[in-house]
Amino acid sequence: MRHVRGFDIIRPLSVGMLVLMMLPLVFLPLLSIFVFGMRNGLDKFWAALMAPEAVFALKLSMATSFWATVFNVVFGLFASYVLSRYNFWGRNALIVTISLPTAIPTAVAGFALLLLWGPYGTLGRFLAPHGISVMFTAGAIILANVFVTFPLAFGVIKPVFDTMSRSLEEASATIGATRWQTFWYVTLPSLRGAIVSGALLTFARAVGEFGSTILVSGNLAGRTQTAPLYIFAKFNEGQIEAANAIAIVLALFSFLIFSVLFFARDWLDVD
Amino acid sequence: MSTEEDTLKAKQKLIEEQKQKTPTSDPTLPTATSVVGISKRFGKTSVLENISFDVAEGEALVLLGASGSGKTTILRIIAGLEQPYTGHIILHGRDVTELPARERGVGVIFQSYALFPKMTVEKNIGYGLRIRRRRRKEIKETVNELLSLVQLEEHRKKYPSQLSGGQQQRVAIARTLAYKPEVLLFDEPFGALDTQTRTHLRREIRALLRKVNVPAIFITHDQEEALELGDRVAVINKGHIEQIGTPFEIYNQPATEYVATFLGAANILDGVARDSFLEIGSARLPLPEQPKYNSGECVKIVFRPEDVSLSKTEFVKPGNHKLSPAVVEEISFVGAYERVRLQLGKGSDSSCLTDEAALLTTQAPESYSAKSIIATRPKPEAAATRLHVGDRVVVSITSFTILSPKQARQ
Numbered sequence: 001m002r003h004v005r006g007f008d009i010i011r012p013l014s015v016g017m018l019v020l021m022m023l024p025l026v027f028l029p030l031l032s033i034f035v036f037g038m039r040n041g042l043d044k045f046w047a048a049l050m051a052p053e054a055v056f057a058l059k060l061s062m063a064t065s066f067w068a069t070v071f072n073v074v075f076g077l078f079a080s081y082v083l084s085r086y087n088f089w090g091r092n093a094l095i096v097t098i099s100l101p102t103a104i105p106t107a108v109a110g111f112a113l114l115l116l117w118g119p120y121g122t123l124g125r126f127l128a129p130h131g132i133s134v135m136f137t138a139g140a141i142i143l144a145n146v147f148v149t150f151p152l153a154f155g156v157i158k159p160v161f162d163t164m165s166r167s168l169e170e171a172s173a174t175i176g177a178t179r180w181q182t183f184w185y186v187t188l189p190s191l192r193g194a195i196v197s198g199a200l201l202t203f204a205r206a207v208g209e210f211g212s213t214i215l216v217s218g219n220l221a222g223r224t225q226t227a228p229l230y231i232f233a234k235f236n237e238g239q240i241e242a243a244n245a246i247a248i249v250l251a252l253f254s255f256l257i258f259s260v261l262f263f264a265r266d267w268l269d270v271d
Numbered sequence: 272m273s274t275e276e277d278t279l280k281a282k283q284k285l286i287e288e289q290k291q292k293t294p295t296s297d298p299t300l301p302t303a304t305s306v307v308g309i310s311k312r313f314g315k316t317s318v319l320e321n322i323s324f325d326v327a328e329g330e331a332l333v334l335l336g337a338s339g340s341g342k343t344t345i346l347r348i349i350a351g352l353e354q355p356y357t358g359h360i361i362l363h364g365r366d367v368t369e370l371p372a373r374e375r376g377v378g379v380i381f382q383s384y385a386l387f388p389k390m391t392v393e394k395n396i397g398y399g400l401r402i403r404r405r406r407r408k409e410i411k412e413t414v415n416e417l418l419s420l421v422q423l424e425e426h427r428k429k430y431p432s433q434l435s436g437g438q439q440q441r442v443a444i445a446r447t448l449a450y451k452p453e454v455l456l457f458d459e460p461f462g463a464l465d466t467q468t469r470t471h472l473r474r475e476i477r478a479l480l481r482k483v484n485v486p487a488i489f490i491t492h493d494q495e496e497a498l499e500l501g502d503r504v505a506v507i508n509k510g511h512i513e514q515i516g517t518p519f520e521i522y523n524q525p526a527t528e529y530v531a532t533f534l535g536a537a538n539i540l541d542g543v544a545r546d547s548f549l550e551i552g553s554a555r556l557p558l559p560e561q562p563k564y565n566s567g568e569c570v571k572i573v574f575r576p577e578d579v580s581l582s583k584t585e586f587v588k589p590g591n592h593k594l595s596p597a598v599v600e601e602i603s604f605v606g607a608y609e610r611v612r613l614q615l616g617k618g619s620d621s622s623c624l625t626d627e628a629a630l631l632t633t634q635a636p637e638s639y640s641a642k643s644i645i646a647t648r649p650k651p652e653a654a655a656t657r658l659h660v661g662d663r664v665v666v667s668i669t670s671f672t673i674l675s676p677k678q679a680r681q
Contacts, residue, residue: 171385173372174350175399176450185398189389 033251037244048245053221057230058249064138064226065206068145069153072202073195076153084161102151106211109147113140113216136218141226144212149205153198160194197261204257208250300327302361303486304349304454309358311344311510318344319510322358326454326486331477333489335497335533336507342490345507346456349488351375362453378447378455378485382462384439386431392442393418393427399450417445421479436464437472444476448483455480455487461496473499494534498522506530522575524672531573531674538576538644539674544568549673552615554594556671564673574671579646581611581664583656591667599662600643609653611646613666 037045048054083095101109117124117134124134134140164187172182188195210228217224225233227246234243304326311319318341326332334342347353349360351372359368367375386395394401396417400410418424421441431439440460447455460476461469477500480487491497497504498518505515506529514526525531528539542551544564549556551572558564580591587593597613604610644666658664 165383165385167381167383167385168387170350170352170372171379171381172387172398174352174375174377174379175402175446176373176376177398177402178373181402185402186387189387192389 030251033244033247036240037248040241044241045245045248048242049249051242053225054230054242054246056222057225057227057246060138060141060225061207061227064141064145065203067142068149068206069199069203071142071146072150072153073199076150076157076198077191077195079154080158080161084158098154099151101147102155106148106209107215110144110212110215113144113147113212117143117216135216136220136224138224140216141213141224144216145206145209148209148212149202152201152205156198156201157191157194160191164190196264200257200261204254207253300329302326303328303330303363304488305359305361306345306349307359307361309345309348309355309360311341311348311353312356317510319348319355322507322510322512324505324512324515326488329481329484329486330502331480331487331489331500333491333497333501333504334507335491335494335501335504337492337533340507341510342507343458346379346458346488346490349454350377350379350456352379376450376453378444378450378452380440380443380447380455380457380460382459384431384443386439386442386446388431391428391430392423392434395431395442396445396449398446403450413449417448420448420482421445437468437475440472440476444479448485452485455485457487457489459490459492461491461493469496476500498534506533508533523670525573526674528571528573528674531672536576536645537573538579540572540642540644542570542572542673544570552595554592556592556594559673571674572671573674574668576610576645576647577608578669578671579644580667580669581613581646581648581656581658582667583662583664585665587665587667591669592671594666594668597644597664597666599658599660599664602658602660605647608647608649611648611658613644613646613664615642615644615666 079098083091083098114121114135116122117127117140119125119128119133119135121135127134134143168186168190169182172186173179177185208228209226210232213226214229214232217226217229219225219229219233221230221233227250231243231246231250234240234246302325306322306324309319309322310317322341322345324332334345336342344353348355351360351367351370351374355368359366361367362375362377387398390398393414397410397414400413414427418427421444423438423441423445426434426438431442434442444455457476461472464472473496489497489500491500498521501518503516504518504521506513506521508529514521514530516524521530522534525534525537531537531539540551542549542556544550544558544566546566547558549558549570549572556572564570580588581597582588594615596616598616599611600614601612602609646666
């Protein structure tokens with residue numbers, strides 16, 4: 001039997017309205033980055049991109065984000081394991097504490113780190129006389145990235161741990177596997193999808209981090225200036241082309257990560 | 272030093288004693304698994320009390336009990352996934368009580384099968400050998416053998432989610448057989464399957480176990496499954512073993528009222544033992560030679576609905592024991608047979624007081640409460656003598672079992 005139905009006016013209307021709404025919100029701003037960036041031709045764009053400070057800023061962003069991601073995945077796994085496998089007093093308080101940074105303004109996060117580790121900070125002032133400074137280094141940027149993004153990896157990995165059947169691990173144990181073998185061969189493969197999404201989310205978020213980074217890094221061009229800080233600095237100096245070139249790279253980069261997240265999820269979760 | 276030896280000797284002695292208490296079905300077969308005096312508590316609640324049984328080489332033992340009876344805990348203790356409060360687990364003469372699960376060499380087939388979802392059928396089966404760091408060639412050969420044993424050769428590259436429930440179960444069994452387990456433990460193996468597949472798989476597993484000759488312990492709450500699967504059945508109730516025996520013994524000679532009623536329908540009547548007979552109301556049934564009962568001792572008799580014979584006349588078939596007149600209360604057709612509910616005549620049931628109460632009363636009182644029993648009749652018999660509600664019949668029984676409170680308590 002063929003189902004014949006009349007033309008439904010509501011459908012194209014509502015779809016059209018949604019597209020119209022997204023135009024000024026997302027499409028047009030993003031489009032303008034590319035339009036402005038390419039206005040003076042590809043070679044100008046390339047020259048702006050290849051400026052030593054710009055290259056350094058991009059590299060620093062990638063490196064600090066990478067290490068923050070590595071840390072977050074390893075400790076996100078550990079935290080998820082502990083908090084979903086063991087029941088202890090104060091467990092929920094710990095879960096809330098770990099997730100708290102999502103709700104904290106990033107500038108506050110950066111300020112808090114500065115107050116702790118800065119040269120006159122609670123801990124920092126004991127380190128400063130020994131020539132150890134935590135703030136205004138690449139390490140400080142990683143620290144800020146971890147602080148801000150840790151709940152992301154944790155938030156993706158822990159639910160998978162929670163829903164994972166205990167009998168898989170028990171079966172592995174009765175078959176003769178050590179705890180480590182069970183984790184490596186049974187638990188970890190089931191977490192593959194969650195680990196990849198957690199890592200990508202962390203990385204994307206860390207690359208774009210601004211509020212906390214600007215406070216803890218010192219924003220020294222060629223030393224502690226990340227890509228978003230570079231955009232901000234160049235914009236303030238009136239060098240719109242320089243800012244725009246990096247903006248294009250960061251925008252393309254987030255498209256890439258987002259597409260991987262979007263299209264790879266099915267592939268990653270294949271049973 | 273000597274104290275250590277002493278405890279070892281004491282342990283051996285305890286084990287020997289317990290073995291004598293619960294003989295295996297075939298004493299010529301060596302014992303594969305012994306559970307000796309296991310008890311378990313969760314906090315203050317005791318979930319298992321002094322559980323002891325043996326499983327012989329190649330034998331299938333079924334632990335039958337309602338949910339919450341503690342049967343799953345027994346299985347988990349044998350597997351090493353749970354620690355007992357007291358007692359020992361002996362696998363082929365080796366006391367494994369203190370060993371972690373991975374060092375016991377026990378094969379557990381979980382209710383959900385617990386196949387590793389990211390591994391193919393092959394990888395699942397080879398897992399036990401891979402973690403034992405066996406040579407690649409050896410693993411391949413063993414996996415091939417097992418794949419053909421469980422007839423899953425063409426599914427070797429599939430993932431568990433692509434298999435049916437029965438196939439997944441076979442993979443789970445093959446996965447444990449790969450490392451030659453001391454004993455196989457099945458946790459409600461057919462719980463997740465429909466009735467038809469169940470019956471089919473039951474026979475399949477039975478045949479498979481005979482082929483590989485590995486002792487097995489099954490857990491189930493399904494009495495039909497228990498009777499069909501087990502060489503012996505242990506009925507578990509509230510953390511203790513009510514009775515352990517062959518399916519025939521468990522069904523036909525139940526030791527306790529719980530066993531009698533848990534395994535299918537059972538009629539239970541109160542009676543009093545006299546010098547040479549058993550008094551059930553006005554009926555007199557023969558008393559067996561053994562065990563001896565004291566005159567005046569309270570007993571219960573159990574008989575199955577199919578042990579009941581109904582007659583419209585006073586004539587009772589030779590060999591049957593006449594019980595009482597009765598009135599037909601309800602007749603229902605249940606497919607293969609007819610089920611009749613009968614109200615026994617007054618005085619068909621001897622009520623009996625406890626010892627303390629008997630001291631207070633000089634006269635043995637008789638209960639005159641009416642009692643209902645269930646009888647089943649096969650089709651030909653039902654067709655030969657048609658019964659209607661309200662008909663008066665004479666009830667006799669072909670066989671019965673005597674339960675005494677003494678026995679029930681063990």
